[in-house]
Amino acid sequence: MSKFQPIEFYKNKKNEYSLLPFRFEPLSEVNYAVTNLVGEHLIIPRETLEDFVKHKLDSSSPHYINLRAKHFLVDDKTQIAKELLSIKLKTKYRVLSEFTGLHIFVVSLRCEHSCPYCQVSRQSDDKIKFDMSTDIADKSIDLALRSPSKNIKIEFQGGEPLLNFPLIKYIVNAAKSKQKEKNLSFVIATNLALITEEILLFCKQHGILISTSLDGPKDIHNLNRPRPGGNSYEKAVEGIQMVRAHLGIDAVSALMTTTKNSLGRVKEIIDEYLKFSFTGIFLRPLSPYGFALKTKTYSAYDANKWHDFYLEGLEYIIDLNKTGVKFREYYTSTILTKIFTSQEPGYVDLMSPSGIGIGAIVYNYDGLVYASDESRMLAEMGDTSFELGNVLTNSYEDIFLNPKLLDPIEESFAFSVPMCNDCAFETYCGADPVFHHAIYKDFVGRKPESEFCNRNMKIFKYLIERMDSEPYIKRLFMSWAQSNA
Amino acid sequence: MLKLHGSAISHDATLMQRGLFIVTKKSELPRTIKSKYALLLDNYLNYEEGYGAYISFSEVKISNIKNYFYLPKEMDYLGEGDIIRIEPSGRINSLFRINSSHNTILLTEQCNHYCLMCSQPPKNIDDSWLMDDAMALLDLIPRETRNIGFSGGEPTLYGDHFIDLINKTKLILPNTTVDVLSNGRAFSDSIFTSKFAAINHFDCVLGIPIYSDDPARHDYVVQSKGAFDETILGILNLKKYQQKVEIRIVIHKQTIDRLVQTCEFIASNLLFVDHVALMGLEMMGFTRANLDQLWIDPFEYKDILSEAVDVLTCYGINTSVYNHQLCVINDDVLPNYKKSISDWKNEYVDQCDSCLKKSECGGFFSSSKMYRYSDHIKAII
């Protein structure tokens, strides 16, 4: 019928287009990943990429239509891409304007555990020396509440924070009475060995959540986490049940520390998490701060081992989901959130600009302020590069405008760092100046040699190829990208 | 199927112009409001003077009765509280049915799109009287009404009059939710959008179609160059002003290939929309003329539909599947399946008689039943 025009009539007339900013990275001989500033991605064959950059791509090819729909090009047909890109970019960086949301209070350095990978805790009864004072607590609360962020989360850490429970109570009450118009939330990071009914009642009253450690099956856990009696695992398991009985099933989350003992046993570790009805696990990279920095044995060997560990775990979790067991891996989820949405998940290691200080900050028991948890571990080992000041003597401005914070954030900003600025995965990646400083003695490091870069690059490529290989996995990954809880 | 329009078999119209009347059987209404009503005569017994009009479905003979319309049997669904339009010619339209949960009021047949599957083919004639009637209708609709819809054509072609209409709806029906079917292009003008937003209606949803993430394809389906960009810009503006938007996708041969990508596009760029409706094709208007280009058996695309729903729901977007039959969709779509073909009457085919799911199934448009439906309709037993 002549009343209707054919689709050709609506296509762009000239085969001319302009490229929008994008980056690419080979995945294989044949295929390339292309990404843009807001994380939209496509996999295209090398010839297509070549045609595309040479402005030779035919506007009727499906690749052209995909590239246009995902804002890699604009032509005379549509100009809306810039509008959409700017909205998404704004969303992505919005967290920056909110500034520091997570405030870590080290209420005591003392601990009844003696985990070898922990650099900071002390087995001591000397409360005066290793517990935070109310004076320091007061000053720290004032600093925390100065943050422009509407949502302030206070996390109690240690050592074992429950060894100084009276101060936790003091801080919760004081913060609540001092705050105006903030949404306060609290978390206690504890090994649960010392949890009591009384503590849980207080938690219930104030909506305090619990974060604990579970390193896997009993033998791994107890090997990783020695304590008098050798019953860290039993205590943790008992504690988890107790917390759930009082506060509800989701009030307790668990964190796993990957050590050499864990490598090769990822399925057992995951099964352990399933056994206790956790809905996901965070397969954390090996921490370099423990054995590595001291012994200088943190080698490519360990990095590769971890990579195998992670992949085996991830594949196992994918299979679990296929059989109907809903479970996710949180490191992957964090990356997927960046791949599939414009939200910033706010995981400090994978943020650029780095989240140190401006995403999370540490108020140490002795009044010193650190840019991150890793920063205070470095300080314990004698490197005070990220020590930002003292709550007793320094102002908010002194601390947050300290060049010791601003310089690493600025210098490590991946968008302007050699190699990262060309990297297709920069929007998914992070800056991690503390890590790079610790290992390579500058905030950036040389990325081809950086274990951080190698590890993440491998994961990005793996995830992108993996979801391209199977629609089920793409859907699963899309669902993991949502509200990373 | 109910007949919404009809002509009186005989009438005695002294009406000088068309009028809107509320149907009633009550013959003792106060004198001051009688003229708004059309008295439905059972027989001459409930005849009373002074009503705006009189109607019946079997002939009633009363001398000196003014504005009496003897209506065809097909319209005998009309009952207490329904609102009709009567034209001096004897033409009757049912405008508002009190027992329907979705009354839609046609505002114009003019449109700046010319969609391949338009069920209400656009006419380029001055029909602004439809707007006048809609304004008048608002005065008659009961305040308890839960929802009304406005459709076209393209309602926003009225510009400021459209704003006036929504504003009047808000003032006069303060508890009624409103649905507007629009192509959204008018909202690419921020000034227009700001005026619309300034009405501050508590629940007015704009149902706006996006047929593809490929602008050329969208423009082709709606037969208008530049439609895609303007519609997207319109949605962005509406959301800037925090207005409610529902995206509507009609599934057919021209939209199915990129349906999943289109849903991904919505999830990634328009995540903030309030609802996405995935709709089966209705065999009305232009659809029949373009059937070759449009028809695809829902059974053939059921996996794509599942994938599309999966993408949207996984992003937390409120999603509904309309105008589909249960036997041609996958089970994973069920949570989003809506049993709504029409408020009037759901139609079924012979296979449905033995189907256990008939009561949950939306069945067919009568147009589909008559014209074209899936070859894979099969009773679920």
Ligand code: SF4
């Ligand atoms: S660290 Fe490596 S993977 Fe990350 S953005 Fe830089 S170059 Fe890319």
Ligand code: SF4
């Ligand atoms: S057989 Fe009829 S009633 Fe049953 S699902 Fe199919 S269309 Fe619906």
